[in-house]
Amino acid sequence: MENFVLSNPTVLHFGKNVIEDLADQIKQLGKKVLLIYGKGSVKKYGYYEKVTNKLREANIDFVEFAGIKPNPDNEVADDAVRFGVEQNVDVVLALGGGSVIDSAKVIAVSIPENLKTWDVMKGKKVPTKALPIITILTVAATGTEMNHFSVLQNNTTKEKIGTRNVMMYPKYSYLDPEFTYSIPKDYTAYGMVDIIAHSFENFFGYGTSPLADRFAVSIIKEVMNFAPLLLEDLRNYEYRANMMLQATYALNGTLAAGKTSGDWGVHSIGHILSLQYDTPHGASLSIAYPAWFKLMKNKIPERIKDLSLLLFNTEDIDLFISKIEDFFKSINSPIRLQDTGINTDKKQEIINLLTKNEASGFNYQFNEYEKLVDLMYL
């Protein structure tokens, strides 16, 4: 077991109507709120109205920045920083899924010193101040609601990278499962893949922690148990609540106890696909993981067997991989590039991007990009 620090300052309010006390919490933190959201679905489904009503009832001053895109980028985040500086806001309130919250985190650490968000992402500027961040989650998937990570992409330099900063932990996170009822079947499935992928990444991280491994497998099993139920009943409270809880625990530090880091090799492959072809994050991972397991099965067979035994009670790695693929197929998440319309004419382009970005894991290194891409087309 590796030395580690276990610490998570986020206060997470989970359940029905939890935003009741939102205004009270905001008032403790500041006077002028920057409300950040995406492309309008929060308005369509009524979440925006519920939240802004709470702010108005409590006479909280707020301004809005809309338009964060899926696979969010630094340019839009920079616009939000400029707006926040002009408006002299002192609290950031994010209403949305991973894209909105990841953007809001970087925006919150960039406003006080008027930093360029890509400089923050690349570590060229290290923020020393941050606005407090409050999040209201509308998509169960990335776990960003209870961690200090953020992923943004740069469409000019063709990079998609993550950063971490303890100031990026949300102060408060509000998780009402009913706020995820409107996520359609396909994106609900992609969220499930993301949760499983986070569990895998932690499982394959550096360090030996049998309890953390078993926690990771617990999440994967519960995702798999609830998937067929939830996908047939998208407005079921219990199913949505369970998925929301799985998502938070998959990346709030619990699965990393006793390890120094996760692997994150498959995420780095997935990010390339999202960057270049706008592939939804979860869909990119259901393509990348089977290929990665096939690439790794002769390199780290014992570790894959550990997982396979806990998850499926078999040491047969090929059977393990086919069961993973079968699950992804069962929820209609793609397992090959051509399933998402990325045909073999893109093969060299993908290899070049993986090479340029040095896509690899922290724990298990790889650079057999041609083989990997072949496996994603297989």
Added chain:
Amino acid sequence: MENFVLSNPTVLHFGKNVIEDLADQIKQLGKKVLLIYGKGSVKKYGYYEKVTNKLREANIDFVEFAGIKPNPDNEVADDAVRFGVEQNVDVVLALGGGSVIDSAKVIAVSIPENLKTWDVMKGKKVPTKALPIITILTVAATGTEMNHFSVLQNNTTKEKIGTRNVMMYPKYSYLDPEFTYSIPKDYTAYGMVDIIAHSFENFFGYGTSPLADRFAVSIIKEVMNFAPLLLEDLRNYEYRANMMLQATYALNGTLAAGKTSGDWGVHSIGHILSLQYDTPHGASLSIAYPAWFKLMKNKIPERIKDLSLLLFNTEDIDLFISKIEDFFKSINSPIRLQDTGINTDKKQEIINLLTKNEASGFNYQFNEYEKLVDLMYL
């Protein structure tokens, strides 16, 4: 799933030599430390010297209060409060196991307003201020190092009760598995029972949370996996580290996600035995749990089957109970009252104490005390 708040402000430093930065953290919190410990084993095994050397090297002013007993009581805690007030301390540093840390928590919330600790335990006085608490753990068992709970007993009124207060979360907890090497085989086993019992209490708590249930079972399985290894090799770093991690997670809130509370009925039975006969906490629980399962098997068969299926892959409750008993026996923790020298002449006394203390669970109520005590003698 029930609404819940997930929040744990403790910053936990886990691993080899983690107390290296102890002095730096203390200096951020105050100027004069009250160091609290037990009956001298921390001196015998060198932990006291390691810790006080760190304080001296950093020129940190500290005073000492020694003499916290196992099954700690309010009178000793009151002595510590008086001493802390006189000495004008502003940080509490606890070096020890559950008894020391539980005492230190109540002492820390009692010093600022010079409260009687039993008034705090009984809720007659509600502290509004607290000294910051730092803990250095020497026994893996109770989980107190990362929660806001404390249990004390009153030898005059013959009560042993718990309380909770958000100000009782340690600011920093230091967990170096090597600091637990000196725990003898019997108390190591009792610690294992306590960890399993916390997992059970959470499992049988109010609310439906399949993921939290699976986390609880994960801990129980890992305790059972490591028990025979650790008990034959008490100075093995990996085994000690795993037990320490299990203990922390069994009661740091993780197993309560989606529930309103644990059950705690069996703990309340165990506390009676510790109070009256000084039975070690874990030993009291390995006696009480089999009896409780036998009492409950016709009342909540489905819930016990849920646990049995996850843990032993059987729905046969009698088989489940015998497997639990076999495990406790295998680690030499008592499963009947007479195993600890409490003979049947005490039967009525125990029934009277259970009745007087209204020992029962929050979730599953019971009052068949005669039947229960018979089952503990069976």
